[in-house]
Amino acid sequence: MSYVVHALGLSALWALLVGIVVLSAFLGGGVVHDFFLNRFVGSGKRPRRAELACYAAGAVCMVLGAFFLPRWAAVALLATVVVIAFLLLWNPWVPRLTMLWRHPRTRRIASVDWRWTQSRDIVLVGFVIFDTLALVFGPSMIGLAPGIEALPVTRVLWTFAAWTPAVAAVFAMVFVVRGVRECIRNDPARPSPTVVHVEDSGDERSALERIAQERGWRLRFAPQPADALDVRIRVVPPPMPPIESPPAWPLAVSARALELTELQDVLIRRDAEQRREAFFAGAELLFRHARRRSFMKGTGFWLAPHLWFIGGMSRDSDEDPDQADGVIHQLVGPVYTKVFARAVRHHVHQMMGALQIDLIYIEDGVRFESLRRILMQLFAHWDAHAPAARLEDRHLTVTGGVRSIVHE
Numbered sequence: 001m002s003y004v005v006h007a008l009g010l011s012a013l014w015a016l017l018v019g020i021v022v023l024s025a026f027l028g029g030g031v032v033h034d035f036f037l038n039r040f041v042g043s044g045k046r047p048r049r050a051e052l053a054c055y056a057a058g059a060v061c062m063v064l065g066a067f068f069l070p071r072w073a074a075v076a077l078l079a080t081v082v083v084i085a086f087l088l089l090w091n092p093w094v095p096r097l098t099m100l101w102r103h104p105r106t107r108r109i110a111s112v113d114w115r116w117t118q119s120r121d122i123v124l125v126g127f128v129i130f131d132t133l134a135l136v137f138g139p140s141m142i143g144l145a146p147g148i149e150a151l152p153v154t155r156v157l158w159t160f161a162a163w164t165p166a167v168a169a170v171f172a173m174v175f176v177v178r179g180v181r182e183c184i185r186n187d188p189a190r191p192s193p194t195v196v197h198v199e200d201s202g203d204e205r206s207a208l209e210r211i212a213q214e215r216g217w218r219l220r221f222a223p224q225p226a227d228a229l230d231v232r233i234r235v236v237p238p239p240m241p242p243i244e245s246p247p248a249w250p251l252a253v254s255a256r257a258l259e260l261t262e263l264q265d266v267l268i269r270r271d272a273e274q275r276r277e278a279f280f281a282g283a284e285l286l287f288r289h290a291r292r293r294s295f296m297k298g299t300g301f302w303l304a305p306h307l308w309f310i311g312g313m314s315r316d317s318d319e320d321p322d323q324a325d326g327v328i329h330q331l332v333g334p335v336y337t338k339v340f341a342r343a344v345r346h347h348v349h350q351m352m353g354a355l356q357i358d359l360i361y362i363e364d365g366v367r368f369e370s371l372r373r374i375l376m377q378l379f380a381h382w383d384a385h386a387p388a389a390r391l392e393d394r395h396l397t398v399t400g401g402v403r404s405i406v407h408e
Contacts, residue, residue, distance in 0.1 A: 028168025289333030
């Protein structure tokens with residue numbers, strides 16, 4: 001009877017070790033797979049050479065660690081990655097995301113910060129792995145006589161169960177750190193101040209810097225080249241010439257006149273106009289890419305450049321089974337970061353947040369000219385009713401035979 005109990009217990013332990021190997025390889029490989037999947041833009045078969053090279057490098061690192069490093073190194077490496085994951089996850093600069101769901105029985109809606117769900121998963125997986133490894137390797141760590149870890153099969157399985165999650169966690173952390181860094185840098189919700197490019201500042205530089213600090217602007221002085229979204233001005237001695245209608249840019253202003261709120265509002269309006277025109281140009285580019293392709297599934301496209309967790313314009317139905325995982329992955333055209341400057345996405349984020357719009361859905365057959373007119377209506381409604389600018393159907397008019405509907 002004792003032998004049967006011993007055999008069953010040992011078999012259960014081996015099954016648990018094998019489960020750790022499979023789960024770790026699946027999770028680590030999934031992170032690497034999603035990393036390359038999210039960066040693939042276009043149609044046809046996705047190249048997998050770089051992804052397969054990462055898998056091979058992980059296997060080589062696991063073998064080298066098992067042969068040339070002590071056993072405790074794998075546990076220490078895994079613990080270090082878990083600590084780094086928590087520090088990274090709860091970094092105040094990481095973009096926020098609230099997850100909503102409806103209870104199937106009570107129908108009540110609940111919400112939770114996505115970082116809590118990720119922390120729960122890390123704690124659960126880490127506890128199972130650490131507990132199992134301690135069960136096998138624990139006796140010899142505290143000076144007791146070798147036990148089941150001395151058995152050949154157990155020792156081999158323990159080696160794989162220790163180094164597979166360690167190497168998978170390191171590889172996953174590399175890609176996650178890179179992805180989080182890109183999310184922080186390109187987060188549309190992060191403030192993007194007005195940038196003013198100044199020509200011929202002369203002796204008025206200190207006065208201009210004071211005004212910019214009061215308004216929260218950024219200054220870029222010549223001979224630095226002006227960016228496409230910079231509001232360009234040229235400092236002239238007083239009295240400044242009258243402002244034309246429409247104004248000619250770079251706008252000739254004096255430092256004293258720039259202290260007037262009316263003139264500052266002119267620069268702010270210019271900044272908003274440039275960001276909107278850049279948004280329209282980027283949206284038209286995405287539409288041109290979409291029109292070059294033919295789709296077998298779906299009836300339209302999703303447009304959401306104001307959300308940090310959506311990489312680009314996507315079809316409403318995934319045609320590639322490799323990408324049909326319930327998350328918006330199959331992008332149509334370039335990613336948002338290649339099409340829109342972050343200042344443009346921040347401006348759209350402000351407008352969409354004020355109007356309480358989450359996603360824009362465009363059906364097949366809608367021409368970009370009609371979409372542009374509808375987007376101009378959204379901006380106009382925001383300008384007229386901000387900050388309380390909630391959008392309803394009655395605020396939208398039929399444009400070019402296209403009807404706009406606000407879905408709750």
